[in-house]
Amino acid sequence: MTGLGKLFRTTAFKLSFAYLVVFTLFAFVTLGYVAWSAQKLLTDQFVSTIESEINGLAQQYRNGGLRRLVNVVERRSRTPGASLYLVTTNVGERVVGNVGALPPGVIDRVGQFETFYNRTDETDTKPNVALVRVYLLPGGFRLLVGRDIEERIRLRDVIHKAIGYSLLFIGVLGCLGSWFIARRVLKRVDDMTDITRDIMAGDLDGRLKVAGTGDELDRLAQNLNDMLDRIGELMRGMREVSDNIAHDLKTPLTRLRNKADEALRTAKTQDELKAALEATIEESDNLIRIFNALLMIARLEAGNAREALAGFDAAEAVRDVAELYEAVAEEVGVTLDVAVESGLPIHGSRELLGQAMANLLDNALKYGAAPDGSAQTIAVSAQRIGQEVRIAVADRGPGIPEEERSHVLERFVRLETARSRPGFGLGLSLAAAVARLHEGRLVLEDNAPGLRVVLFLPLKEAPAPQAALPSAA
């Protein structure tokens, strides 16, 4: 597309052009009206002057006869800027007046009209135009009184010329203006296009220029910049997460590789090789678990699971998971103290809440052992507090120091004291992601002593159909 073609296609140019056409039309109508009014005013003035002169002269004739009329006409004809006068006999012979040649027959037409004429005192043969009125005097004489309207014609010409020039002027200026505005806007849009193309090509730090005029292009540029900032933030977050993942997967992958390598070099019997292979598979399964957990967190945070949400009873889900873990707790000498209020309808995923609860109970069992080794209790509770469901898992273990609490919700974060135990540092992150998906939150509290993990989920009084599951005894 040529530069000019591009210019003509801009919105700014089209708009300016439309304005130009409208404005020109408006100017034309206005000027036209003014010209017409001026002409009309002048004509009216002529008509009334002629009218009063004829009345005056007719009066003179009636009072003093022809002689008196001739005297008056002669006197008036001599004054500068005089009107046109002519008195003739009934056959058209000239008696007195300052009008020379007239087109034939004019003097016989009684009434008011425009005609060509020549003055007697002018040698110029070019006829002028006059507005005249012919009056029939008693006794057959004719009286003609008129005004030269060349003046009016000149005025009309001047006005017409003025209109023409104005229109030309408006047109040229308008076109120039449109071109200038379009160019200006086009340049800014072109700049934006160039910068966004650069950004698309990988220059993520590029930002659009904000001219500071506060116009719509500025606002657009500002919004685009804000959007780019937000995208940059998200990308940095993503990069951080993928760096973390790469880092944390490197350790188990290296271990896996080394184990296989070692087995290949040192194993002598079939059984030793088999054992090494089994260990390798186990290690791979752990890696797969990490991947699955990470994927799940990522999907929850992306909000992809939102469509799978439905109404269900949180109380039942909590009770089910507690029952699932009760046996394993008992095995390690821990009592699960379950206090669940019945009927806690929420909108969400029973499956995901179950998984989150499983993670919390798993954590409590792993890390919630009292330092002195006394009889253990993990308290699981769920109750309604205002418009929220509060689900808590509380242990009597060492707890988490306050300054570490927000930190442990991040992916892969494991406290020093937990490093010796199996785990990946994803359980709490996943539970927090589940809470966010349910438009709730996960809070870590001091159980004095111990840790209390609390899930706050919004209560949803929708008529959730009660699942016909036999309740856990």
Place this chain on the structure above:
Amino acid sequence: MRILIIEDDKEAASYLVKAFRETGHVADHAADGLDGYAMAEAGDYDVLVVDRMLPKLDGLSLIRSLREQKVETPVLILSALGQVDDRVKGLRAGGDDYLPKPYAFSELLARVEVLSRRRSSAPSAEPTVYRVADLELDRLSHRVTRSGQEILLQPREFRLLEYLMKNANQVVTRTMLLEHVWDYHFDPQTNVIDVHVSRLRSKIDKGFDKPLIHTIRGAGYMVRVGSMEDEE
């Protein structure tokens, strides 16, 4: 058992074909949805293992079309999309079971075997009383007896035993138990299921000569008469 694997990833498919053949099954392979559809419709298979993402005809559409053609072969869906709603979509399309990738072959095998068994016994003919040796479970009265002696079980233990006995002589994995007894589909990371099974075992097998609940190493559990070679 004749198994048709519809999977476009050549490596994964040949691994599955080999593994199924090694465990004594007949396994065929189709590399895209259209071939898979034709083979499934024509051949007499016991189970179809269908990948969700397939060229030419995707997994879910394939299953839907088969069901419309009244082909009722049990289908296990394999999917890299292991999300809650994906499972629901898969089962709604007519799938019978759903296994997210990556999976252990032992898990897949156990599920495929259970699916094929379900096919050979009509669902309406499900007995009201399950019997394995001298162990009896009455599904209507919720009574469990061994050698005529009543054994008292918690409701959850009853459902656990019911599921194990329903699939007697077949391997049942931990995730299958979590799915069918607790209705959760996540990966039980700790030994939660093992503890429940060992509790059940202590009620069923303690004091009797022949144990009935067996642990299958690296796979899961099985209820059957007689000892197993690879039992721990």
